[in-house]
Amino acid sequence: MDALLILGGLLLILTGLVWLVMLAFGTSLLWGMGSLLPPVTLVYALRHWRVARKAVVLSAFGFIPLVVGLTLLASHDSQRLEAIVSLAWLKPEVQKPAELQIALHGELNGQPFAPQQGELIDGVLSLREGQDFFARREISIRLPQSLNGALTVDVLPQDAGPQPEVLVSWLLPDHDLPEARRLNRGYTLHLKLEPAAPNKLVGDFHLVLPPQYKTALSGKVELFSNRLRYQNGAVDTTFDSRDTLEYVIGDYLQRRFATRAVELHSLPPVSLPAERVDLQVSARINGKDQQLPVLLQKGKRGWRVSGDSFPALGQATAAASKSAVAPEAPRGAVTAARPLDRRQRFSLDRLQSNPSRYQNLTMRVQTVRGAQAEGRFNGIDTDGQIVIRRNMSGAGEASFALAPEEISRIELLEP
Structure with missing residues (x-):
């Protein structure tokens, strides 16, 4: 409503001014040319008030809805009004510097590929072009070995x-x-990545797929190794991700219990972006399991x-917490049983019958x-659809729902 009032008022004012100029041209050509300048x-x-008064009154009436609309806008969105009044919308948009330096040359499916996002998390290397839930173009490489520091991978078609x-x-x-295509062999791959502070991997990337895929890429890449972001050497807590929430909660628990012996368990499913998140957190603090609302x-x-x-956790407190940590169990002690691998006998029917078992x-x-x-399984909605959630770099998380009859194959990728 406020936008309509503002636009209506501006339209009346503009109509009145145009009418006034037309009246000036009707009086004389000299007045008409001069009236194109506001002072004249x-x-x-x-x-010439008797001739011009109708146009002036029409413009004056336009100020009534304009003022009412601006008042309504100020009452519920003062920041937007401030941006309009300050003419910030006329300034050119400042492009943010790229988070990652990725310089790849080549093509994907016969099209130029310029990824803006890259990560290597949980053994999966991903390069994405586009910010939506589904990327315009994407390459994902699932590595068989676990990442520990530097990484070198060389694969030839005959291997x-x-x-x-x-x-x-x-x-x-x-x-x-x-559209998606998956390959387990028959391609050429060269990776040589070195860790770079605070949470990046930098190095060479070379990938050539068989000719029918029209995909060949080579160059330098920079990848995030987790979903934390840093500013001036400190964690950027404004970034929306589960890793950011885990960092904030972990730091809070350490300062609350004055100990660094805090082991935070996996968080419940979280929908981001959001302004507030209410969680029931499970953590092991000083060797004891605790459930805490956060x-x-x-x-x-x-x-x-x-x-x-x-207050901040000082060095003295940290030293005291280290000394208070429980001693190691003797070598002869019985270790905890290994959890059951839920990938065994996994199927769509088992997922539908017991969705909480596979949550997240x-x-x-x-x-x-x-x-x-x-992505991560986020439950079954009221329509019976399977909800998959995926982290988006710089954009939080997005979800996608699939009806069971649309699914031809489903795989569980972690125990």
Whole structure:
């Protein structure tokens, strides 16, 4: 409503001014030319009031809805009004510097590939172009070995044995789901990555797929090794990700209990972006398991725990906490039983019958049309659809729902 009032008022004012100029041209050509300048227009309205008064009154009426609309806008969105009045919308948009320096040359499916996002987390290397839930173009490489520091991988088409799984996908115009192709061998891959502070991997990337895939890429890449972001050497708590929330909660628990012996268990499912998140957190503190309610709120300075007024954990407290840690168990002690691998006998029927057993686990879903989606299982909605959630770099998280009859294959990717 406020926008309509503002636009209506501006339209009346503009109509009145145009009418006034037309009246000035009707009086004489000299007055008409002069009225194109605001000071002369005012002089003309005063000198020829009987002729110009109708146009002036029409413009004056336009100020009524304009003022009412601006008042309504100020009452519920003062920041937007401030931006309009300050003419900030006229200034050119400042492009943010790229988070990652990625310089790849080549093509994916015959099209230029310029990824803006890259990460290597939980053994999966991903390069994405586009900010939506489904990337315009994406390469995902699942590495068989665990990452520990520097990484070097060399694969040739004739190599035997288990090789990294390569998944390429692209989103065609007017398609809701991307096309995807998966390869386990027959390609060339060279990776040489070195860790770079605080949470990046930098190095060479070279990938050539068989000719029918029209995919060949080579150059330098920079990848995130987790979903934390840093500013001036400190964690950026304004970034929306589960890793950010875990960092904020872990720091809060350390200061609250004055100990660094805090082991935070996996968080419950979280929908981001959000302004507040209410969680029931499970953590092991000083060797004891505890369940704690935590309310997180996001302000101008980022995420923080509501009611957090605990002081910073000093060096003396840290030393005391280290000495208070329970001693190691004797070698002869019986270790805890290894948890059951839920990937065994996993199926869509088992998922539907007991969804809580697989909550927040990574899955890969293939539809009957050949499209693929990979992310964390976020439950079954009221319509019986399988909800898959995926982290988005710089954009929080996004979810996608698939009906069971659309799914031709579903895989559980972690125990």
